[in-house]
Amino acid sequence: MVTGREGDPASTSALGGTLRRQALDLADLAADLAAVVGGTSGTSGTSPATTLADELDRVGALLQAWTTDGVEAAHRVRTLDERLRAADLVVDGTRVVEAPGPSRVEALRRLHEREHLQELLNRVTSARAKDAASLARELARSRDTLARLSVLARGR
Numbered sequence: 001m002v003t004g005r006e007g008d009p010a011s012t013s014a015l016g017g018t019l020r021r022q023a024l025d026l027a028d029l030a031a032d033l034a035a036v037v038g039g040t041s042g043t044s045g046t047s048p049a050t051t052l053a054d055e056l057d058r059v060g061a062l063l064q065a066w067t068t069d070g071v072e073a074a075h076r077v078r079t080l081d082e083r084l085r086a087a088d089l090v091v092d093g094t095r096v097v098e099a100p101g102p103s104r105v106e107a108l109r110r111l112h113e114r115e116h117l118q119e120l121l122n123r124v125t126s127a128r129a130k131d132a133a134s135l136a137r138e139l140a141r142s143r144d145t146l147a148r149l150s151v152l153a154r155g156r
Contacts, residue, residue, distance in 0.1 A: 027057075062139070077121065088105045095118070
């Protein structure tokens with residue numbers, strides 16, 4: 001099962017890069033093996049090793065894209081910081097709330113700014129949630145592909 005846990009961006013990107021490098025190595029080895037054996041072992045003309053390499057490359061690319069999108073989303077949230085401070089507001093999880101303590105900002109202005117900043121934050125949060133759901137679907141699909149290839153490799 002794919003969980004909703006996130007790794008830090010550097011580790012997630014590094015994992016994606018490692019998967020992609022391993023995919024290239026595996027594809028090269030599969031091509032060398034096919035040249036020695038004189039063909040492929042699948043009916044579609046693609047060997048299981050080549051299919052595995054393609055899948056590893058695809059997952060690696062997905063993880064790297066997820067990381068890039070996450071860094072961009074964090075940047076978009078940080079761009080709100082100046083406006084948040086000016087209105088005596090803070091982000092608490094996925095909500096824009098009034099900062100603790102008294103405020104020098106007029107209540108009506110703070111309310112309008114809170115509503116506007118909440119809308120902007122909602123867009124970022126919504127996009128990130130959609131990206132997470134898409135990644136989870138793709139990883140589940142990959143898990144199924146890898147399980148099928150594992151069964152095939154064991155000759156069952």
